[in-house]
Amino acid sequence: MAKSKKQRKPKLAVWKFASCDGCQLSLLDCEDELLGVAKHIEIANFAEASRAISKGPYDISLVEGSITTPHDAERIHQVRRQSKILITIGACATAGGIQALRNFKDAKQFVSMVYANPKYIETLNKSTPIADHVFVDFELRGCPINKYHLLEVINAYLNGRKPNIPTYAVCVECKRRFVPCVAVTQAIPCLGPVTQAGCNALCPSYNRGCFGCYGPKETPNTSALSSYLLAQGRSREELVHLFRNFNAYSEAFRKESEAHEK
Amino acid sequence: MKEGKTVNACLLERKHFDTLLDALKVRGYKIIGPIVKDNAIVLEPVESVTQLPIGWVDEQSNGVYRLRKTDTPTLFNFTVGPHSLKQYLFPSVQKIFMTQRQGKSTESTVDEKVERKKKYAFIGLRPCELAALHIHDMVFIGGMYSDPVYQVRRKDLFLIVVNCTRAGGTCFCASMKTGPRAERGYDIAITEVYEKNQHYFILEGGSDRGMSLLKELKQGKEIDGRVQKVQELYTKAVQEMGKAVETSKLKDILAQQLEHPEYDNVGNRCLSCANCTLVCPTCFCSTVEDVTELSGASADRIRKWDSCFTLDFSYIHGGPVRLSVKSRYRQWLVHKFSTWIDQFGTFGCVGCGRCITWCPVGIDITEEIVKIRG
Ligand code: SF4
Ligand code: SF4
Ligand code: SF4
Ligand code: SF4
Numbered sequence: 001m002a003k004s005k006k007q008r009k010p011k012l013a014v015w016k017f018a019s020c021d022g023c024q025l026s027l028l029d030c031e032d033e034l035l036g037v038a039k040h041i042e043i044a045n046f047a048e049a050s051r052a053i054s055k056g057p058y059d060i061s062l063v064e065g066s067i068t069t070p071h072d073a074e075r076i077h078q079v080r081r082q083s084k085i086l087i088t089i090g091a092c093a094t095a096g097g098i099q100a101l102r103n104f105k106d107a108k109q110f111v112s113m114v115y116a117n118p119k120y121i122e123t124l125n126k127s128t129p130i131a132d133h134v135f136v137d138f139e140l141r142g143c144p145i146n147k148y149h150l151l152e153v154i155n156a157y158l159n160g161r162k163p164n165i166p167t168y169a170v171c172v173e174c175k176r177r178f179v180p181c182v183a184v185t186q187a188i189p190c191l192g193p194v195t196q197a198g199c200n201a202l203c204p205s206y207n208r209g210c211f212g213c214y215g216p217k218e219t220p221n222t223s224a225l226s227s228y229l230l231a232q233g234r235s236r237e238e239l240v241h242l243f244r245n246f247n248a249y250s251e252a253f254r255k256e257s258e259a260h261e262k
Numbered sequence: 263m264k265e266g267k268t269v270n271a272c273l274l275e276r277k278h279f280d281t282l283l284d285a286l287k288v289r290g291y292k293i294i295g296p297i298v299k300d301n302a303i304v305l306e307p308v309e310s311v312t313q314l315p316i317g318w319v320d321e322q323s324n325g326v327y328r329l330r331k332t333d334t335p336t337l338f339n340f341t342v343g344p345h346s347l348k349q350y351l352f353p354s355v356q357k358i359f360m361t362q363r364q365g366k367s368t369e370s371t372v373d374e375k376v377e378r379k380k381k382y383a384f385i386g387l388r389p390c391e392l393a394a395l396h397i398h399d400m401v402f403i404g405g406m407y408s409d410p411v412y413q414v415r416r417k418d419l420f421l422i423v424v425n426c427t428r429a430g431g432t433c434f435c436a437s438m439k440t441g442p443r444a445e446r447g448y449d450i451a452i453t454e455v456y457e458k459n460q461h462y463f464i465l466e467g468g469s470d471r472g473m474s475l476l477k478e479l480k481q482g483k484e485i486d487g488r489v490q491k492v493q494e495l496y497t498k499a500v501q502e503m504g505k506a507v508e509t510s511k512l513k514d515i516l517a518q519q520l521e522h523p524e525y526d527n528v529g530n531r532c533l534s535c536a537n538c539t540l541v542c543p544t545c546f547c548s549t550v551e552d553v554t555e556l557s558g559a560s561a562d563r564i565r566k567w568d569s570c571f572t573l574d575f576s577y578i579h580g581g582p583v584r585l586s587v588k589s590r591y592r593q594w595l596v597h598k599f600s601t602w603i604d605q606f607g608t609f610g611c612v613g614c615g616r617c618i619t620w621c622p623v624g625i626d627i628t629e630e631i632v633k634i635r636g
Contacts, residue, residue, distance in 0.1 A: 036556050152553075159558045164551040168536060168572040171622070175540035176354040176567055180302035180344045183622045184327045193535035193622050207300070218573040219587055221533045228325075228531075228623040 010059035010158070013045035015079050017065025017072050018099055018127060022144040023090035024048055024064045030147050037151070040158055056082035060157060062150075063136075066092040066099060066127045073124070073133060080134040087153060088130045091143035091246040095215050098143075100127040100249035104257075127249070140165070143213040143246035146198050166197040167218040170210050173201040182209055189229055189242055194220040194252070211245050216252035226256060236260040270473055273488065276461040278480045279311050279337070282422075282450075283385075285475050291383035291420055294350065296343065301329060303343040305350075308385065315340060322431040322615065325624025335461070338454045341430030342388050342614050346543035347395055350382065351415045352402070354567045358411065358550070362560045383420035387448075389441035390433075392423055393612040394543035396447055400606045401546045411565075420471070423448040427455075427495035429503040432615030434628055437506035440612040442499040444468075450476065453492040464492050505615065505628045507599075508635065515635055516600040520592065524633040529588025532625055536569035538617035539594060544610050545569070570594055595630060 014024050028049060030037065037043075044054040061083035067073050080086055091097050102110060103126045111118045130136055140149055149165055156163035166172070170192035174181060182204050183190040190209035192201070198214040216222070226239050243257035274282065286293055295308035298315045308314065320340040321328045327344070402412035426435075426442035435441030444451050449472030453464040467473030539545040549568035554561045568575055570593045576584040584590050602610030611627070618626045 033556075040556055155554060155556050158556060159554040161552065161554065164553065167574060168569075169533070171535040171537050172540065172567070172569065172572070175537060178304070178345060178349060178354075180300045180304065180327070181537065181620055181622060182301075184325055184620055185301040185329075187326075190622070193533040193537075219534055219585075221530075221587060224531050224533055224623060 009040060009042040011042045011044040011054070011056075012060045012062070012154075013056065013058040013079075013083070014043075014048070014062045015045075015064065016047070017063065017076065017093065017130070018068040019065030019090065019092040019097065021048065021064070023093075023142075024062065026089075026145050026147040026150055027062070030151055033151055037154060041154065057084065058082055059084050060154070061086045063088045063093050063130050064090055066096045066129060067133055068099060068124055068127045069122055070124065071122070076130060076133050085137045085157065086130075086134065087138045087140060088136050089140045089145050089150065091141065091213065091215065092127075093130045094139045094141050094250075095247045096127045096129050096249035098246050098248070101244065102127060103249050103254075104244070104261075129249070138163070141196055141214040141247075142198050146200075149198060168197055169193050169217045170195045170197050170199070170201055170204070170214070173197045173199070174204050177201060177205065179205050182207060187232060189234060189238070191225075191242060194222050194225055212243070212247050212253065213245075215247040215250045220252045222252050222256035223259070226260065270476075271464065271466045271489070272476050272479060272481050274463045274465050274479055274481075276335075276337075276463070279463065281479050282465075282475075283308070283311060285478050286383045286385075286420065289383075289420075289475075290381060292380040293383050293385060295385040296338070296340070298329065302327060303329065303340050305343070305345040305347075305384070305386075311337070314338075314386075320430065322619045323624075324432065324618050324626050325621055327619050334456060336454060336456050338386060338424045338452070339428060339456075341426060341428070341433060342390065342616060344541055344616070344620055346541070346614075346616070347384065347387065347391055348398070348543050348545075350384075351395075351398065351412050352409075352546065352548075352567075353411065356411055356565045358563050358565050360560055360562045363558065381418045381420075382415075383422065385422040385424075387421060387423045388426060388614070389423060389444035390435045390438075390612040390614040391543060392421065392444050392447040393435075393438075393440035394614070395421075397544045397606065397608060397610065397612070398546065400608070401544075404606075421448045422450045422452060425451055425453045425492070425496065426499050427453065427492070429499045430615055430619075432505060432618040432626075433503055433613060434505040434507055434615060435613040436500045436503050437509065438609060438611060438613035442503075443496045448472070453495065455488070455492065455495070464488060505618075505626075507611070507613070507628050507631055509599075509609070512631070512635070513600045513603050516596050519634050519636075520596070522634045522636075524630060525588045525592050527633075528591050528625060528630055529586060531623060532571075532587050532591050533623060534571045534573075534587045534590055535622060536571040537620050537622060538625070538627075539569035539571060540567055541616040541620045542611075543614060543616070544598075544612060547575070549574070570597070595627060595634075598627070599631065 107125045153163045182188040188209040191212040192210035195212045196214040196217040239260040240257045243253040293308045296303045314337045317332050319330050402409040423444045448468040451466045547568045548565045551564045571590045573582050576582045598610040
């Protein structure tokens with residue numbers, strides 16, 4: 001329920017792990033709505049916005065980024081301990097992000113190729129989502145997240161209700177805005193039927209196939225989509241690339257790309 | 263047919279087709295008709311005949327829709343596209359009311375903005391589309407409770423149907439008895455005739471206002487004999503229709519075959535993406551989302567198109583009941599061809615073929631029925 005004036009405002013913290021900052025910037029991007037949010041929530045720890053940091057524990061923690069170093073694998077437990085509700089935001093935090101492409105190769109080799117002095121680099125072999133390390137209360141998908149989703153989740157928390165975040169396919173958003181399907185009109189490979197909605201069918205509305213930014217939908221039938229694309233003459237290599245994007249390490253997309261790599 | 267005052271059929275030359283649109287405009291209608299956009303023929307506002315898909319032909323098959331431009335300057339030589347009347351009468355996203363907190367109690371106020379100011383005339387609808395409209399009338403305003411959003415939009419529609427003289431690649435209206443010629447429910451029915459050096463339209467009035475509008479149009483040559491000719495065109499459309507559903511005893515067969523192994527097979531191929539239900543002109547399912555203002559002082563209830571293919575659709579206390587894709591596909595097929603009859607006394611399918619064309623993996627409901635009938 002909405003807090004009365006006498007009650008203290010819930011405290012919010014924003015944490016960063018391996019990521020590009022794009023998702024936490026969506027919070028700042030809520031320009032018009034941010035003042036309203038600040039009326040009901042104390043933004044207690046948000047390095048991108050202010051150096052003034054008040055100590056935990058926090059009512060809500062937004063966690064951006066994946067776990068890629070031994071230090072971060074420790075730090076995420078500290079964050080969890082200080083947080084009543086922990087919400088992961090973005091493809092990095094929920095699926096390992098684009099940096100999880102390393103998971104399909106040997107990360108040590110990359111390190112030795114990229115850095116002059118590899119011995120100073122301490123990195124894990126895999127980039128993993130936060131939920132692999134600690135309990136996560138809610139996952140907000142997207143690369144980047146949709147700022148209205150973020151507001152919706154905060155709003156739902158403040159009002160003690162369920163957030164209206166879809167789990168169905170991008171196709172539903174395509175149809176709700178009457179975009180003719182690019183897979184049907186032009187045989188463009190589109191991940192929409194196996195990808196969770198959230199972007200309001202942005203790519204199909206610009207005549208492109210969906211890249212899978214929001215990760216697998218509920219019950220994603222990736223193998224049926226692949227079989228159909230193969231029958232249309234797409235190569236296995238194309239399928240590997242199709243499923244290996246920002247959510248490459250999400251279970252459904254990972255299994256599907258691996259199935260075509262052999 | 264009222265002698266003297268109205269005309270029940272007439273012939274309109276192509277060069278005078280604009281007069282039909284003008285007559286609608288004079289009556290204050292906003293005209294919605296077929297136009298080419300985003301690689302498809304969609305339903306959008308139309309001001310003049312030049313915006314119509316002149317010379318465009320659609321080629322449709324399972325999971326495939328392609329447009330082709332021809333040199334033949336026909337206005338309506340295509341069949342149904344991805345859009346339908348549904349999106350105008352049953353908006354895909356609609357605020358249905360808002361409530362306001364007043365002290366400790368809540369008071370609900372119905373949002374009045376659903377009222378539509380424009381009155382619409384639709385041109386280029388197909389006979390199957392009218393059949394679908396008839397079904398939606400039963401669903402939304404035919405029962406004990408009427409849907410106010412639909413009701414206000416349904417009022418005063420002027421409906422101009424175009425009879426089909428060419429079957430689309432996924433059509434099966436003939437077997438569902440909804441086409442290729444409209445029997446009722448229209449104000450004006452058009453049949454386009456294009457043959458050597460001749461391009462004209464046979465217009466038939468289906469209502470008083472349709473017939474009185476026909477009277478104002480510039481009349482072409484005598485139409486005697488030509489009515490017979492268009493009859494041949496419908497017959498040709500029926501003959502070239504490649505798909506069909508055998509409807510005899512179908513309701514009972516489907517009710518008895520709920521565990522048919524074909525459901526496992528199709529459940530493996532189906533993506534549960536919901537495209538088939540969302541393009542279907544008769545599917546009517548929706549979900550509601552309540553959206554609060556940050557402070558909780560007010561909340562809106564938003565209605566959005568939903569589908570029995572989504573997991574949340576069957577969410578009841580404790581969780582969703584249709585976890586498998588197979589069970590969702592079965593819900594759709596059995597609803598369309600069996601339980602719909604229990605509910606509304608008709609099939610829930612008019613044979614428009616949209617669900618076949620717009621399925622991204624080309625699943626064909628007519629083929630599934632053949633397999634399940636055994
Ligand atoms: S364009 Fe992609 S997301 Fe849209 S309906 Fe087609 S397959 Fe689905
Ligand atoms: S079930 Fe398919 S063919 Fe039948 S009315 Fe719906 S979209 Fe058209
Ligand atoms: S087939 Fe599914 S979406 Fe269509 S009306 Fe029936 S339950 Fe609703
Ligand atoms: S039948 Fe086709 S359109 Fe319908 S949910 Fe399955 S894959 Fe999607």
